[in-house]
Amino acid sequence: MSDRGIGGDNGDNSSNGHNSNASVTVIGLGPMGQAMAGAFLDRGHPVTVWNRTPSRADALVARGAGLAGSAEEAVRAAGVVVLSLTDYDAMYAVLGGVDPAVFAGRVLVNLSSDTPERARAGAAWAAERGAGHLTGGVLTPPSGIGSSEATTFYSGPPDVFEAHRPVLEVLTAAEYKGEDPGLAALLYQLNMVMFWTSLTSYWQAVALAGAHGLKAADILPLALDATNLTQFLEFYTPRVDAGDHSGDVDRLAMGLASAEHVLHTMRDAGVDGTLPAAVAEVFRRGVASGHAGDSCSSLVEVLKVPAGSRG
Numbered sequence: 169m170s171d172r173g174i175g176g177d178n179g180d181n182s183s184n185g186h187n188s189n190a191s192v193t194v195i196g197l198g199p200m201g202q203a204m205a206g207a208f209l210d211r212g213h214p215v216t217v218w219n220r221t222p223s224r225a226d227a228l229v230a231r232g233a234g235l236a237g238s239a240e241e242a243v244r245a246a247g248v249v250v251l252s253l254t255d256y257d258a259m260y261a262v263l264g265g266v267d268p269a270v271f272a273g274r275v276l277v278n279l280s281s282d283t284p285e286r287a288r289a290g291a292a293w294a295a296e297r298g299a300g301h302l303t304g305g306v307l308t309p310p311s312g313i314g315s316s317e318a319t320t321f322y323s324g325p326p327d328v329f330e331a332h333r334p335v336l337e338v339l340t341a342a343e344y345k346g347e348d349p350g351l352a353a354l355l356y357q358l359n360m361v362m363f364w365t366s367l368t369s370y371w372q373a374v375a376l377a378g379a380h381g382l383k384a385a386d387i388l389p390l391a392l393d394a395t396n397l398t399q400f401l402e403f404y405t406p407r408v409d410a411g412d413h414s415g416d417v418d419r420l421a422m423g424l425a426s427a428e429h430v431l432h433t434m435r436d437a438g439v440d441g442t443l444p445a446a447v448a449e450v451f452r453r454g455v456a457s458g459h460a461g462d463s464c465s466s467l468v469e470v471l472k473v474p475a476g477s478r479g
C-alpha cells in the first residue's frame with residue numbers, strides 16, 4: 169500500500185479542505201473517478217481509492233494511491249470522500265453497509281449523476297449519519313478533469329462548499345449554485361437533456377449521410393454549423409420569458425412540415441427514424457393544440473403539459 173494513500177493523514181476525521189495536502193478518498197473508478205483520483209495525485213494529495221472492481225485501481229496504485237480493502241476503510245481514510253458512481257443507487261450499494269458512525273464529520277462530495285429528488289434524498293441520508301453532502305454536476309468528460317477551464321456545479325451547505333473549495337478546484341472550476349442539494353443535479357440534467365438530444369441528432373445525421381455514401385468527415389463543417397444554435401437561443405430566450413410566441417418569423421405549421429420532411433428522408437434512406445419521428449410528434453401535438461400560426465417556441469407551452477393529460 170502506498171504511503172500517499174491510506175494512513176497518509178492517519179485516517180483522521182478532518183474535513184479541512186484548506187489544507188493543500190488534505191487526504192482525499194475517491195470511491196468509484198470508472199473513467200471519471202480514475203481521472204479525478206489522478207488529478208488529486210498530480211496535485212500532491214494523499215489519495216485513497218476503492219472500487220467494486222478492484223483492478224480498475226491498478227494504474228492509480230502504481231502512481232501512489234492507496235487501495236482500501238473495503239468501502240468502510242476508504243471512508244475512514246479521509247475527511248473528504250468523493251463519490252463518482254453511476255448513480256445514487258450505487259452509492260447506497262457501496263456505502264449502505266458502512267458503520268453509520270464512520271461518516272460523522274466527513275463530507276461526501278457526490279459527483280454521481282442522478283435526479284434532483286435523489287440528490288436531496290442522498291443529502292438527507294448523509295445528514296442522518298452526521299456527514300456533510302455536496303451535490304456536484306460535472307460538465308466535462310474525463311479529459312477535462314484537472315483543468316480550470318472545465319466547470320462543476322455544486323449545491324449544498326455554503327459553509328461546507330467554501331471550506332472545501334480548494335480541494336474541489338483541483339478537479340475543475342467549482343461554481344456554487346445554492347443550498348438546495350437538488351439544484352446542482354437539476355442544472356446537470358438541464359445540461360444533459362440538451363447534450364444527449366443534440367449529440368443523438370448528430371449520430372442521426374451521420375447515419376443518414378452514411379446511407380448516402382458520405383462519411384462523418386464529409387459533413388463536419390455542416391454539423392458544426394447546424395449544432396451552433398447561439399443565434400436562435402439568444403433570439404428566443406427573451407421572447408419565451410415574456411410569453412411571446414408570435415409567429416412573425418417562424419410558424420409551427422412550417423416547422424411540422426419541415427420535421428416531416430426530415431422523417432421521410434430517413435425512411436427513404438432506410439435509416440431508423442425513431443428520433444425524427446419523436447420530433448415530428450411533438451410538432452404535431454403543438455399544431456393540434458392550436459399553435460399552427462404561432463412560433464415554434466410555443467412548443468415550450470405544449471411540453472409543459474404531461475402527454476397523458478392533454479384533452
Ligand SMILES: NC(=O)c1ccc[n+]([C@@H]2O[C@H](COP(=O)([O-])OP(=O)(O)OC[C@H]3O[C@@H](n4cnc5c(N)ncnc54)[C@H](OP(=O)(O)O)[C@@H]3O)[C@@H](O)[C@H]2O)c1
Pocket residue numbers: 196197198199200201219220221224252253254255257258261262279280281282306307308309310
Ligand atoms: N464519463 C463522462 O464523460 C461523464 C461526464 C460527466 C458526468 N459523468 C457522471 O460521472 C459519474 C461517473 O462517470 P463514469 O463515466 O466514470 O461512470 P461509469 O463508467 O458508469 O463508472 C461508475 C462507477 O460506478 C461503479 N458502480 C456502478 N454501479 C455500482 C454498484 N451497484 N455498486 C458498486 N459500484 C457501482 C462502477 O464500478 P465497477 O467499476 O465495479 O463497474 C464504476 O466504478 C456518472 O454519474 C456519470 O453520469 C460522467
